[in-house]
Amino acid sequence: MSENFEIFLVATPGLEAPLAAEVRDLGWTPEVQPGGITIRGGWQDVWQANLTLRGATRVLARVGSFRAMHLAQLDKRARKFPWADVLRADLPVKIEAISRKSKIYHAGAATQRIERAIAEELGATIAADAANVVKVRIEDDLVTISLDTTGESLHKRGHKEAVAKAPMRxxxxxxxxxxxxxxxxxxxxxxxxxxxxxxxxxxxxxxxxAPGRTRQFAFENLASFDPKAWRKLKDAVTxxxxxxxxxxxxxxxxxxxxxxxxxxxxxxxxxxxxxxxxxxxxxxxxxxxxxxxxxxxxxxxxxxxxxxxxxxxxxxxxxxxxxxxxxxxxxxxxxxxxxxxxxxxxxxxxxxxxxxxxxxxxxxxxx
Missing domain, CATH: 3.40.50.150 (Vaccinia Virus protein VP39)
Incomplete structure (x- = not known):
């Protein structure tokens, strides 16, 4: 893992183009994909995206990847993954895995292997209702590890309590x-x-x-979080x-x-x-x-x-x-x-x- 990784900004399908324009206006270089935008950056970019983007619904940090052809290989490589760099051992974790066009075709079995690796190597508890969510995508035998850095969807700005029928997000x-x-x-x-x-x-x-100025984010519970740098980032928005x-x-x-x-x-x-x-x-x-x-x-x-x-x-x-x-x-x-x-x-x-x-x-x- 480095301080320069892929960050995926989830978009409402059909609204990728205006989100890409917003991303460009904020100084990133967007790569448009169905369902979202990919940019590259580090943790400050993750925090900034959550804080300032109006069109994204979620920010996923793609913190690493490796190849795995079978479950034993997945188990071995998942145990070597530097989980302590991104996850805290004292907070529970939830794993969500999907598999497409891969020799490891059973997403449930893959989930169990990664849960066991995190529990035994990091010491974190696995819980279905955990705020920290690790998303695992296995496609063409490539295992990509992403962290949900947002938590509640970004359309929940934190100050709209009263809602009419059929509200516009x-x-x-x-x-x-x-x-x-x-x-x-x-x-x-x-x-x-x-x-x-x-x-x-x-x-x-x-x-x-900033749309995220009054709410909490999932990244505040990650090992990579720096409260002082986050406060400085928020204070810079005038x-x-x-x-x-x-x-x-x-x-x-x-x-x-x-x-x-x-x-x-x-x-x-x-x-x-x-x-x-x-x-x-x-x-x-x-x-x-x-x-x-x-x-x-x-x-x-x-x-x-x-x-x-x-x-x-x-x-x-x-x-x-x-x-x-x-x-x-x-x-x-x-x-x-x-x-x-x-x-x-x-x-x-x-x-x-x-x-x-x-x-x-x-x-x-x-x-």
Whole structure:
């Protein structure tokens, strides 16, 4: 093992491209793969990725690899692996193994060998509910050892307690905003804001707030963790001044209450405004034209979608008649609903898996 290893950044399938752009903006060289991005670096890069990336859902540190043609060889090489460099003997460990196109085809047997190697050579307890997770991938007889350095998914920023029905994940919201060209300087409006995800993400980006600033990470329990260096890394992320230009509205008073509470916890209450408002009453805020982004109901679990077509048509009328110069983005699983708005959409973005549905971002040029 060295201080220069592969780091795999797990992406929501379909959102690899905006994540690669984000990674590039932060100074890494991304290699795009299905389901994620590979970069190279050391432990500081692992911590930085967890702290600052808005689009990744998990950060895996690929800390070593070796070849193994059979279980006895796997056992021998697993025992020689320098586990003490990365794992602490006093904390339990969980092993997750998969095998593809390899002579070692039984993932369960491989898991047992590696569990035994760690337990006997390092002295750590093996536990199914352990926070420290070692992921073992055996492909074409190459055994790759990765550590989950994240813990709870990165969309859990640590400050959003109140959640509406069918919420948009923060990681997805950030990447959809990026796809719309949001860079922190434009006004953002979500007229069906639910628990406020799009609006709060936009305000945080504008203020330069690191998405992982208030949460814990799995890497804090690894042998390679340096609390002093981690504190220095967190302290280096400074807040920027940003104007109040992030707006959410919803017809549901409960959703507005949730949004305000979430914005308060996130530290962006003074940059955001949330109002109870029907789409028909929506008016543009007193800012330069910016971005409207909305995740309206798709009717995926509703038998009669007729009323939704009327809602989308009315929404399109409001945007066209009152929001000249604004760009509109709609996230939906139904092309027919997007088209019912009558808005001049560009070709839709890639298909994204969202809560068992397949959604796409439909966006316009300035109206």
């Amino acid at each position: 923060e990681t997805m919201a950030a990447m959809f905003l990026r796809e719309m060209g949001f860079d922190g300087t434009q006004a953002v409006l979500d007229p069906m804001c639910g628990s406020g995800t799009f609006v709060i993400e936009a305000a945080e980006i504008a203020a330069g707030l 807040r920027r001044n940003a104007p109040l230009q992030f707006f959410g509205s919803d017809r549901d008073a409960g959703a507005i209450r949730m949004s305000r509470q979430n914005a308060e916890r996130a530290g962006v209450a003074e940059l955001t405004r949330f109002d109870i408002c029907q789409i028909s009453d929506l008016q543009p805020p007193e800012t330069a034209p910016g971005i409207i982004i909305v995740n309206p109901p798709y009717g995926a679990r509703i038998g009669n979608k007729g009323p939704l077509y009327g809602l989308h048509a009315a929404m399109g009328d409001v945007f066209r008649s009152r929001f000249s110069g604004w760009r509109v983005g709609i996230v939906t699983s139904e092309a027919g609903l997007a088209k019912a708005t009558g808005l001049p959409f560009q070709p839709p973005g890639p298909i994204i898996a969202h809560g068992g549905l397949k959604v796409r971002l439909w966006q316009t040029v300035p109206l």
